[in-house]
Amino acid sequence: MTISYNWLSEYLPVTLEPERLSRILTAIGLEVESMESYESIRGGLKGLVIGEVKTAEQHPNADKLKLTTVDTGGPELLQIVCGAPNVAAGQKVVVAPVGATIYPAKGEPVTMKVAKIRGVESYGMICAEDEIGMSDDHGGILVLPASAKTGAPASSWFNPYHDTIYEIGLTPNRMDAMSHMGVARDVCAYLTHHDKKDLRIKSPSVNAFKVQDHSLSIDVTIQNTTACKRYSGVSITGITIDESPQWMKDRLKAIGVRPINNIVDITNYVLHETGQPLHAFDADAITGNKVIVQTLPAGTPFITLDEKERKLHEEDLMICNADAPMCIAGVFGGIKSGVTGTTTNIFLESAWFHPAWIRKTSFRHGLRTDAATRFEKGVDISQTVNVLKRAALLIKELAGGTISSDLVDVYPEPEEKKQVAIKYHYLKKLSGKSYHPDSVKKILEALGFEVLKDGIDELWVAVPYSKPDISIPADIVEEILRIDGLDNVPIPQAIMISPSVEDDSEGKLREKIAQYMAGSGFREILTNSISNSAWYAGNQMSTAVKMLNNLSVELDVLRPSMLETGLQVIAYNLNRKNNDLRFFEWGKTYHSQEVGVYQEIPHCCIYVTGNYMPSSWRQKGQEADIYVLKGIIDRIATVSGLAGIRWETATVEGLNQALSIWYGKEQIGIAGNISKEKAAQFDIRQPVYYADLNWLQLVKISSRNKVSYRELPKQLPVMRDLALVVSRQLPFASIASAVNGAGISKLTKFELFDLFESDKLGAEKKSVAVSFTFLDEEKTMTDKEIDSMMAKVMTILENEVGAEIRK
Template identity: 75%
Template structure:
């Protein structure tokens, strides 16, 4: 929400300095995210003066340049080289002397210096309009009235507007502060409470509103009274569409609203003043002088103000004439009924539309307008007529309009104010402060609440329509607290709590694994669970959870797999030359078995791309590959206390050379290289290795695991190496399986330490060298015992793996 300091100050009964106002706004829950100076002309023409051209002659070294002397009223005339064709002696001009900074309409600021131009010194610049930011005109220098006094500040001659703009981070429930008057009400409540003065907002008066004639009566019928509970309007004739006065354009430009014409600008002005959206219809487009608020048939075509055809949904509320729709209610106007430069008669609309209906329509058509942003949070239903009068008076003043009908106010079922009771002991319990009842009443009354019943220990108040979020006693506590100030709640010297003790095994395991990964150079990422359905194949989307009210077309489905959101992070880093990536993430995927039957699955994912170990003076460095990824997963399994992992070939979506990961009989994940087609979706051109672990399965297996302790062996282990020739396509797992079948009890470990391929070994053959470790915890083994075990292993390898032992 953007708030203008000048504009807001018009509604405050006292002057509040900008710095104090910033602190007040933050204290009352309207956090000021930024506070910046606004200048209608950048630099505000500071340092520019009015000068008189005394002489103007040809530059001695350039045909297109003139050499002038200019009196700026500050002593000796300045010698200035000028390239404008229209410069002449006797003119009054705008001069930027040396040392002055100018801010061109386009381009960077420029500070004037004494400079030599084609061998002649120039002590400043004679300015054109675009060179000092006044307009885009660069046809020549500005030639001013000869009556102006030399040395006068240029800033005093031109309409400049300076302001201070506050950007307020509004929470979604604070629709009451989505206007300057709403913010002013809160500020006055704060000042009333803290400065002990009765202060009220200086609201614009509408007492001057008077119907002047009855020449344009228009009837209104509401067919959908749930979506539109109140519709107010007034018609006006004799309108002249023109440019808005400067004061109105300045106010709108300061808060980032582009002026269009006086009618549209007035509706925007009143919107930001009061928070009530308005809409002006060209009355000539209202056939039969009848307005009907209704829904139209599904897929009805409607052309909006931006000249785009949109297909309406059956739930979209429309403002119609006798023949067709004129406006998407509360969201966007239609091309046929909008105000144009030929408009002379209008119907001004001020209505209340159901928030949920407006929000759905706004998102359905991708039309996020200022009006929709306010309607979807709930506007003040009691103010439609007053706001209408305010706008009509401004149109009468600025566009020459005549009020040509009575106020039309269709309000089938007047709304009742909500009533909320607050007990003083509950207020103390929730706020931590003991408030005097009179203090509570004064704060609430300053905010627009009305005291209905004042008991000894309880207060009943009616809630103003401007605060639709207030419904329970805790909301009242919040109102009192924010006006009084959270800083005014005393901090107790002692806090009594009952700690909750839980067996958080999953949390401890997650922390343990995260510490290992972080210590290994991995960085944790957190990606959005909502992603783009375009990333997935049709069969993946069959059971996906799709968003009904997605924020954009790129965020329309809850992710069915983890890979894609991780690849987005990798692509983001690669585009910024961060090519060596080690990432991990805990996240969830989502699936739907039927309508209303959803499930979410937790995952632990590892991403590896680029170099794993960087190059140094001692080594060249090495790239991350599948075997590095496999080692990381093995370490995770060890940290979780899982059985030895087993890897089997399996197909993985978006992966090539993928393997399923088993702990015992249970599959705990899948790993592999990301396929080129999948990586290409994200414009990734380097290898990415990915492991997706089923976190719930890992936690379940880790929970069953029992930690056992035993004495460290006193004997020294013995190692023996064995080289063998096997089939080229034989997996190492087959060698491990053959060794396992040998059932050598004193074999404590084995590891592959060499792999060699050559035509000398034979066709489709390879040499594998394995180191075996033997350990007898009771005694020292003899060479004879070790040799016997080695022969047993050799026999198993020859039989089960078809190995040929190399001598």
């Protein structure tokens, strides 16, 4: 939420310094995330003066340059070389003398120095509009009227707008603070409580509103009273569409709103002033002089102001005339009824639309407008008429015209104020502070609450319509705490707690793995659990948990897989030339077999792409591959106490070279290379290797495997190598399984150290070299014992995997 200091100050009965106002805003829960100075012209034209060109002669050494003398009010004329084609004697111009800094519309600031141009010294610059940041116009120097005073500061002529802009981190429930007057109301409540003065905001008067004739009466009918509880409107004829005055354009631009024309700007101005959205229709487009608030059949085509045709949903509330829809209520106008440069008569709308209806329509069509973001939080239903009068008076002032109808206010079932009771002992219990009843009442009344009943230990209040989020006593406590200040709650000197004694094996294992991964050059990532359904296959979506009120069109499902959100992070980095990536993440996937039955499954995921080992003068870079990934997972298994995991080929959606990871008879995860089709979804063009470990299963197995310690062996191990010729399709896992099945207790380790393939070995054959390590912890082994064990290994391999021992 963007707030202007100058604008806000209009509604405050006292003057506050910007810094103090910033502290107050943060204290009352409207956290100031940034506070910046704003200038309508960058640099504020400081140091620039108005000069008069006395002479303008041809430069002696350049055909396209002029040598001028300029009077800037000083004791001597300034000699300035100028390249503008329109410079001439007698002109009043803007001059940047030596030492002044100009802020161009494009580029960095430039400080004027004495320059020698084609052999002639120049003591400043005669400025064009783009050179001082006033516009992009570079057609020539800026020529001022003759009435401009020579030697006067340029800022005194142009009067650039200065302001202080606050960016407020507004919580979603604070619709009441989505306007300058709403913020001012909170500030006044704070000052009333802390400065002990009864202060109220200075609201613009609407007493001058008066119906002038009845030449353009328009009837209003609400057919859907659930989605629209109140609709107010008034007709204004004979307006003139033009630019808004400079003061209004300055205020709108200061908070990031682009001025368009006086009518549209007034509706935007009043929106940011009061929080009530307005809409202006071209009254000549309202056929039958009727406005009907209704829904239309699903699929009805409607062209919005952005010239796009949209198919309406059956629950899109529409503002219609007698023949056709004109506007998507509370969200976006239609192209046929919008205000244009030729509009002379308008119908001004101020209404209350149901938050849920507006929110769903806004997301359904991807139209996130300022009006929709306010309606979806609940606007003040009591203010539609006053706001309408305020806007009508501004239109008369800035666009002319005549108020040509009675003010229509269709309000079938007036809303009653919510009533909430709060007990003083509950206030103390929840807030941690004792409040005097008078202070409580004063704070609430300053915020617009109405005291209905004041008991000894209980207070009944009516909630103002501007605070639709308040419904329970805890909400009242929050309001009191905000205005009093959270920093005013006393902190006890001692806090009594019981230490936790619960088993945290999951946390310890997570920390152990995280330390290993970080030490191996991995970075931990945290991705969004809310994801895009377009990323997932049909079988994944069949059990996916879909969002009912998604934040955007793209974020509409709780992820059924961790892969896609990780690939989104990888794509982001690859697009920024970070090509060598190693990530790990703990997260959850979400599944549902039926309505109301949901599953959250924790995962530990690993992503590797690019070079695993960087290039250096000693070695070439080593690209990551499936074996690098397997090595990482083997190490994680060892860290977790799972010695002896095994790998099996598998079929996994989105993966090539897919493998399943097993510990005994329990599957603990999958791994593989991302398929080209899946990578293409994220525009990734390099191999990505991915592993997904079932975290709960890993923790369960790890916690039941006890860690044991033993003395280091006193004997030295003995190593023997063996070369085997086997089928080219035979995986090393089959060789490992056969060796493990031999049951040789003194064989402590074996590993593959060479692989060779050649037609000389035979068709579809390969040679694998395996290193075997033997150790007897009690004594030194003899060659005869080792030869016996090696013979047993060779026999097993020949019989079980068809190996041919290479001599």
